[in-house]
Amino acid sequence: MESTKRLKWGIMGPGIVASNMANALIESPNNQLSAVASKTQSKAKAFAEKFGVKNAYSYQEIVNDSEIDIIYVATIHNFHFKNAKYALEHGKHVLIEKPFTVNADEARELVRIAGEKNLFLMEAMWIRFIPSVLKLKERVVNGDIGEVKQINISYGSIVGPVYEERLKTLSLAGGVTLDMGIYAISFVCYLLGEIPTDIKSMSRFSDTGVDEIADYMFRFPSGCLVNICTSYNLKMRSEAILYGTRGYIEFPEFSAGPGFTINIHEGTNKVEESVYIPGNNHVNRFIYQVEEVTRCIRAGETESRIIPLHESISIMKVIDEMRKDWDFVYPFE
Ligand SMILES: NC(=O)c1ccc[n+]([C@@H]2O[C@H](COP(=O)([O-])OP(=O)(O)OC[C@H]3O[C@@H](n4cnc5c(N)ncnc54)[C@H](OP(=O)(O)O)[C@@H]3O)[C@@H](O)[C@H]2O)c1
Numbered sequence: 001m002e003s004t005k006r007l008k009w010g011i012m013g014p015g016i017v018a019s020n021m022a023n024a025l026i027e028s029p030n031n032q033l034s035a036v037a038s039k040t041q042s043k044a045k046a047f048a049e050k051f052g053v054k055n056a057y058s059y060q061e062i063v064n065d066s067e068i069d070i071i072y073v074a075t076i077h078n079f080h081f082k083n084a085k086y087a088l089e090h091g092k093h094v095l096i097e098k099p100f101t102v103n104a105d106e107a108r109e110l111v112r113i114a115g116e117k118n119l120f121l122m123e124a125m126w127i128r129f130i131p132s133v134l135k136l137k138e139r140v141v142n143g144d145i146g147e148v149k150q151i152n153i154s155y156g157s158i159v160g161p162v163y164e165e166r167l168k169t170l171s172l173a174g175g176v177t178l179d180m181g182i183y184a185i186s187f188v189c190y191l192l193g194e195i196p197t198d199i200k201s202m203s204r205f206s207d208t209g210v211d212e213i214a215d216y217m218f219r220f221p222s223g224c225l226v227n228i229c230t231s232y233n234l235k236m237r238s239e240a241i242l243y244g245t246r247g248y249i250e251f252p253e254f255s256a257g258p259g260f261t262i263n264i265h266e267g268t269n270k271v272e273e274s275v276y277i278p279g280n281n282h283v284n285r286f287i288y289q290v291e292e293v294t295r296c297i298r299a300g301e302t303e304s305r306i307i308p309l310h311e312s313i314s315i316m317k318v319i320d321e322m323r324k325d326w327d328f329v330y331p332f333e
Helices: 016-027 041-051 059-063 077-089 104-117 131-142 161-168 176-192 287-298 309-325
Strands: 007-012 031-037 055-057 070-073 093-097 121-124 148-156 198-205 211-219 225-231 239-244 247-252 259-264 273-278
Touching: 007 016, 007 059, 007 287, 016 031, 016 041, 016 287, 031 041, 031 059, 041 055, 055 059, 059 077, 070 077, 077 093, 077 104, 093 104, 093 287, 104 121, 104 309, 121 287, 121 309, 131 176, 131 247, 131 259, 131 273, 148 176, 161 176, 176 211, 176 225, 176 239, 176 309, 198 309, 211 309
Parallel strands: 007 031, 007 070, 031 055, 070 093, 093 121, 148 225
Antiparallel strands: 148 239, 198 211, 211 225, 239 247, 247 259, 259 273
């Protein structure tokens, strides 16, 4: 592909998240949304009409359209592996919605296929690309608050009716960890540039048999301790707080907070200085990950340095380990 050619995208699974992505692709001058595919033809057609997309396809048709460069897998969790594998096997680059897959075995297999075929593959972990989080990472790496020794995250809300089915249904890989907890896990791994080595967790199960509330405790190789509380049926104060030896950072409105406050105390109990750093995030949070995908593919890179494939696999392994402790197996595993 020539370096300045617009990337042609196809979407599999025209649901809620696909609409946000369609708007991001339409807004991007480097990309073109060429096709949409659904298991239900009328859904693909309606989506195509709404967003002015040329082709409304079946899954078979979309992977066989030679004009399409990349498939965005926007189906619900339990279909990510199957749909992404199908697209890769047909020679398409792939961007998969989070969670990358349901477990690490599936993740490893997708990475293997993409590697074998020299295709681009990435988890659409948009939180790693938004300006507020990029600036936050910069401040952490710069040592603005000294050595980060502890991070607390609470991230929970009462899911609306449109999300209820996929979040609460066991056979659809429901549960708070794969849906919401994964943002917090990926966020801390990104900020610290590490994967936790000690993992402790507890969860409370819904009457539908999925994790509805979960608490995770991690220790990272650097020594940093992390507490994460998440829930899909409790309104929690959504925030991340990073405690360092020189100060602490408050990142409210997790996961897409527009900015954060750095508080400096220089190792005392008195805050001497508080500065708010705005992130100025775009209203469509997916724009940034789209630009990264385009940049990587144009440069001939098969993965992103912001969310490398080994990290997507490692994060699935962390979740596998916690689920093992909870005796939590999905029926299709
Ligand atoms: N919603 C968000 O704000 C959001 C944000 C970030 C990431 N995500 C991720 O994006 C993915 C999709 O989420 P969503 O909220 O957009 O899902 P959704 O609208 O409920 O469904 C998306 C697609 O998944 C398939 N699907 C949904 N329910 C199904 C069922 N019961 N049986 C068979 N297929 C079903 C359908 O594909 P077909 O039309 O082809 O049948 C549907 O078009 C999830 O993995 C989620 O974690 C969502």
